[in-house]
Amino acid sequence: MTKHGVRLGTVQETLLIPLYGRAVDSRRPDAILRDTRAEEIVASIDYDFARFDELPSLTGAVLRTRLFDWWVTDFLAAHPTGTVVEIGSGLNTRYERLDNGRTRWFDLDLPDVIDLRRAFFTDTPRRTAIAASVTDAAWTDPVASKPAAPYFFAAEAILPFLDETDVRRVVGLLADRFPGSLLTLDTAGPAIVSAQDQHDALSKVDARMRWSCTGPAELTEWVPGLTLLASHTLSSLPGPLYDTLPTPHQEMLSGLARRQLPQVEQYRLSLVRLPAAPGKR
Template identity: 50%
Template structure:
């Protein structure tokens, strides 16, 4: 007996171990991009063969992605300190630990087996509520809506595991129930459809990307008032973050700008412009 916690997760849920390992690996290297002692603690506590992810080149990209979403969410929190952050498909992410401002309301959701694992490491509090269920369930949206806005919804490396029709229904529902909400998530272009079997981290896993979009601006047509405020590829991460990468990693990421694996992977920040009363003064 190793005394470690066994990991029994469904295929999409198992992918949460990739960014977890990435954050732990960079934290162990004392990489300035991110310090995440909780990720190190969780990797050490889990009975899982993390050696399969060791040295994968996509890990830096996964952490860069996390930091872009930290940056956007922290910027929003600075303008909306009493707002509500909703993290969908939270996995074992430590965003609350990294950017919470001591005042905001947080909701974190993941599928039941992933949430069961998460609850061994993170506790709910008066400002922090976890839900076990699917992003496609109705109940959590109603609870989040009833808690009052403004809302910032982030789904990092989650939505593309769902079919497009399901993502679209979710986005429309969020626009109806969370007026004025910001929505941050990543998208893979068609390139990934033809190449995911060769992706260094995802390829050997069972989960498959199901939703592909080459131009995230087309999502504006999904719901009235939905606007794409920002959309960046990883080498275009905000300078404050990107410059934390040590050389030669920085140059290496920059030089991959035209590599389709990099150019077809976008981080997107959308907003419903059907802003309610409390949100009209803020961006």
């Protein structure tokens, strides 16, 4: 079988870690996601995935994706014709897992990533790939030109790799162009960013996180009117979601909660609502 070569930038290479995590998880009898599409993609890519074998953070990446899926599912249940935008979509298969047949969907990532995505995913009347940097305001034009409000933006494992100035720019851009929308994101605290050279997965690649955030409450200081709706660590997932996990994963997470490890407790997954437009608050 001919495999697809990988020519990705330094940060973009990190997308292969959660992809592999979902593929490994999918092969387990007690899978969290059962992402068979991820298995197929991994088998079709010419890359040394073995460097990530047996890494505990692979499970963490899958749990993060599961929580983001949970929030997107809630959004689509309430707004079945709304718009979902994946910021830094990588090779995520969230659309394949969650599409309800009515939503508008955009996959946003840098041009080299979108080139690779096109080997596995095809645009449709309801799904569009956008090749651009999230810091370039121009990408918002095609999203706004086909209005299907409300909007849900999922920024999974992307913002911590930007400088704080760029993160502020992105959040401000979303607030200005899509007021009242929902945004999910992950944040990494100082103990994580300072020790990332010892991280089991990041130590295997050259990319490094640049934005250190003590907690998502920082965002409420940046953007007046932004509301923090939920924030979790991997050891404190929402009860209804935790209850759906296979028993071995529940036991593992309970153990993490008891240990209160900084590298776990300072990594947060959050849902925020951007401020409403003036006059609608």
